[in-house]
Amino acid sequence: MSTDKLGICGGNEDSGACASIPSHKSRVRDRIFETACELFYRHGIHGVGVDAIAAEAGSNKMSFYRSFASKDALVAEYLRQQERKYWAWWDTTVARFPDNPRRQIEALFEAQLEIAKSNTCRGCALGNAAAEITDDEDELSRLVRAYKERVRNRLHSMAAAVGARDADNLGDALMLLLDGGYFTRLVFPLGSGPICAALAAVRVLIDAHLPREPC
Amino acid sequence: MSTDKLGICGGNEDSGACASIPSHKSRVRDRIFETACELFYRHGIHGVGVDAIAAEAGSNKMSFYRSFASKDALVAEYLRQQERKYWAWWDTTVARFPDNPRRQIEALFEAQLEIAKSNTCRGCALGNAAAEITDDEDELSRLVRAYKERVRNRLHSMAAAVGARDADNLGDALMLLLDGGYFTRLVFPLGSGPICAALAAVRVLIDAHLPREPC
DNA sequence: CAACGATGTTACCGATCGGTAACTTGTTGG
DNA sequence: CCAACAAGTTACCGATCGGTAACATCGTTG
Numbered sequence: 001m002s003t004d005k006l007g008i009c010g011g012n013e014d015s016g017a018c019a020s021i022p023s024h025k026s027r028v029r030d031r032i033f034e035t036a037c038e039l040f041y042r043h044g045i046h047g048v049g050v051d052a053i054a055a056e057a058g059s060n061k062m063s064f065y066r067s068f069a070s071k072d073a074l075v076a077e078y079l080r081q082q083e084r085k086y087w088a089w090w091d092t093t094v095a096r097f098p099d100n101p102r103r104q105i106e107a108l109f110e111a112q113l114e115i116a117k118s119n120t121c122r123g124c125a126l127g128n129a130a131a132e133i134t135d136d137e138d139e140l141s142r143l144v145r146a147y148k149e150r151v152r153n154r155l156h157s158m159a160a161a162v163g164a165r166d167a168d169n170l171g172d173a174l175m176l177l178l179d180g181g182y183f184t185r186l187v188f189p190l191g192s193g194p195i196c197a198a199l200a201a202v203r204v205l206i207d208a209h210l211p212r213e214p215c
Numbered sequence: 216m217s218t219d220k221l222g223i224c225g226g227n228e229d230s231g232a233c234a235s236i237p238s239h240k241s242r243v244r245d246r247i248f249e250t251a252c253e254l255f256y257r258h259g260i261h262g263v264g265v266d267a268i269a270a271e272a273g274s275n276k277m278s279f280y281r282s283f284a285s286k287d288a289l290v291a292e293y294l295r296q297q298e299r300k301y302w303a304w305w306d307t308t309v310a311r312f313p314d315n316p317r318r319q320i321e322a323l324f325e326a327q328l329e330i331a332k333s334n335t336c337r338g339c340a341l342g343n344a345a346a347e348i349t350d351d352e353d354e355l356s357r358l359v360r361a362y363k364e365r366v367r368n369r370l371h372s373m374a375a376a377v378g379a380r381d382a383d384n385l386g387d388a389l390m391l392l393l394d395g396g397y398f399t400r401l402v403f404p405l406g407s408g409p410i411c412a413a414l415a416a417v418r419v420l421i422d423a424h425l426p427r428e429p430c
Numbered sequence: 431c432a433a434c435g436a437t438g439t440t441a442c443c444g445a446t447c448g449g450t451a452a453c454t455t456g457t458t459g460g
Numbered sequence: 461c462c463a464a465c466a467a468g469t470t471a472c473c474g475a476t477c478g479g480t481a482a483c484a485t486c487g488t489t490g
Contacts, residue, residue, distance in 0.1 A: 201388035
């Protein structure tokens with residue numbers, strides 16, 4: 001119950017491709033970071049302490065603070081990586097259907113459902129963080145807000161590409177279905193929740209926003 | 216910045232109608248409880264301590280523990296009241312259109328949007344709690360799960376009443392839109408978020424699930 | 431007035447939290 | 461072989477947390 005990957009993220013590790021980090025001086029750091037990501041996703045940010053992270057990574061608190069300036073810095077890095085992984089998943093999912101915007105949208109919801117069937121899935125990491133980070137206008141809040149706005153913009157673009165009459169309206173509806181799937185997945189187990197109805201709703205909504213051709 | 220009501224709940228206080236409580240031995244208790252509900256909703260459950268609740272209510276921790284067995288007991292009562300208020304809001308909203316299931320559904324989303332425009336709205340109290348309560352299979356988790364399942368069942372029933380061919384599928388789609396609205400409201404300010412597109416999507420989905428009549 | 435119950439006040443407890451200092455171990459490489 | 465550095469270890473700090481004990485105050489009621 002430890003080495004399985006995060007639920008909501010696509011896949012590929014960012015091995016080495018992350019800007020100009022001092023190279024391989026960070027074996028322990030990487031171990032701690034991966035452990036922290038798993039624990040944050042599973043038990044929430046408030047629910048995991050620095051001691052627990054270091055211990056679960058087979059290290060200790062002092063080694064943790066040699067690699068991270070503070071817990072907040074770690075959390076910010078966690079959120080940023082979640083977003084990077086999310087967009088990687090999004091891009092590879094969409095790339096399977098170039099020049100077919102409608103299939104791209106459907107593929108996104110198909111892939112979301114597939115991930116939701118994993119028992120390690122606990123919805124959207126960034127969105128869950130939004131429910132925890134309530135206080136001030138700090139960096140964490142801005143991170144989550146910017147992410148959600150990017151999702152919205154992308155859906156608007158895809159709705160426009162599919163030829164919707166009111167692209168923003170269709171994109172917003174798609175976002176409600178997407179986030180509704182993530183949100184309900186927190187409560188409904190495995191593949192039995194309302195998220196199973198998302199793809200059918202997506203198809204209906206796209207059809208309704210297309211210029212008349214049926215009939 | 217204190218006496219305004221909760222954002223997501225309809226209205227009416229449960230003045231006196233709550234089973235066989237020892238009557239009026241609880242002036243302080245009520246004050247503390249109301250304060251706790253506001254703070255829990257605004258800052259999350261983990262983000263509010265017993266000291267802060269008692270102080271904000273003009274009392275102190277010792278008086279708190281004379282009225283509540285523990286913080287967990289208070290949280291459970293908070294969640295139960297949120298659900299009671301939610302169903303009261305739901306019932307009064309729906310009751311305005313008896314014998315018209317379609318208008319009932321639309322009215323729910325209209326009322327949700329109206330509440331979402333309030334600046335005190337932070338989405339669904341029970342749902343937000345689900346993102347915080349991650350650990351065990353305790354009472355809080357069961358409370359939230361039971362609530363969400365009741366919402367789903369009600370939407371299934373309403374979809375059946377409206378005459379949908381696949382009522383469960385339509386009800387699930389409605390639930391995705393509903394919870395998507397709550398979830399996105401955590402991040403998007405006031406009435407500018409994707410939730411504004413919910414009602415139009417609801418109408419499209421209902422139409423699509425009705426036995427053919429257009430054309 | 432006396433007595434009682436409800437409330438406020440202060441001090442405290444043990445646990446946990448984020449964060450730091452000082453020292454030791456172990457590996458690597460010139 | 462020895463210097464250098466990464467990592468583990470232990471102990472500690474102040475703050476905060478949920479929760480409790482003991483005592484002071486106040487208002488009501490008989």
